[in-house]
Amino acid sequence: MSIDLYYKPGSPPCRLVQLVGAALGVEFNLKDINLQAGDHLKPEFLKINPQHTIPTIVDDGFSLWDSRAISRYLIYKYAKDSSLYPADPKVRATIDQRVDFDLGTLYNRFADYILPQMFEGASADEAKYKKIEEALGFLDKILEGQKYAAGPELTLADLVLVITVSTIDAVDIPIKPYPNVVRWYELIKTTAPQYEEMNGKGVEMLRGIWAQRLGAAK
Known part of the structure; x- marks a missing residue:
């Protein structure tokens, strides 16, 4: 049985769930939520998620929201021995730290x-922009001497972080000053399963929206 995924194409948190699903071989029944039309505020959606946020999943009657919580749930249920989130407490703690860094600092x-x-x-x-530069500097240091964000293998940390880094890149915030980030970013684009389909297309969609925004502001 496929899992219902309530999402918005191009949304970074939704792209994360899709990227994790691809890595695990989990299929989604995609349900596009039109935020502008207020789909997320309709009674039938509020019964599923009273916080009315996306992404939201429904798996055999079980509903869950927040992209990181959904990602862990998918791993726990469908691939608990997956190298995306190994049982080793030190490795898992490192992954958790990277994920929390993304949530609380970078993203x-x-x-x-x-x-x-x-x-x-x-x-x-400008002050907020400087904070992003500082966060990218932190990530560059984290990745120094590391193949992936939490060690020698692709993990949930990489999938979480690449969503943010690719989104940052899409709105023309330079990442070239951070060589470790650039090296790692190129690696993830070639090693994360179905990267282009699950994330790359959404990134280009966002890039177009941002270009329109800049054009309208001129």
Whole structure:
């Protein structure tokens, strides 16, 4: 039985769930949620997710939201011995740290800087931009001497982080000053299963939206 995935094409958190699903061989029954039309506020969706956020999954009657929680659930249920999230406590702790770094620092700073510009027409905030540069510097140090984000193998940490880094790249925030990030990014694009289908297309969609936003602001 496939899992219902309520999502929005191009959404970074939704892309993460799709990328993890591809790595695990999990199939989704995709249900496109039109946020502009208020699909997420309809009674039938609120019964599934009272927080009315995407992505949301329904797996045999079990509903869950938040992309990172969904990703771990998929691994626990469908591939608990997967190298994406090994049982070794030190490796798992390292993965968790990288995932938490993304949520609390890298993605958080990116969203704080770019979302007001994309959805509210705000001007770029230089101080917030500097915070993104600092976060990318942290990631560059984390990746120094490492093949992948949490060691020698592809893990959940890489899939989480590549969503953010690719999204940062899509809105023309330079990553070239961070050689370890660039090297790692190119590696993930060639080793994450179905990367182009599950993430690359969404990145290009976002790149186009951002280009339109910049054109409208001129």
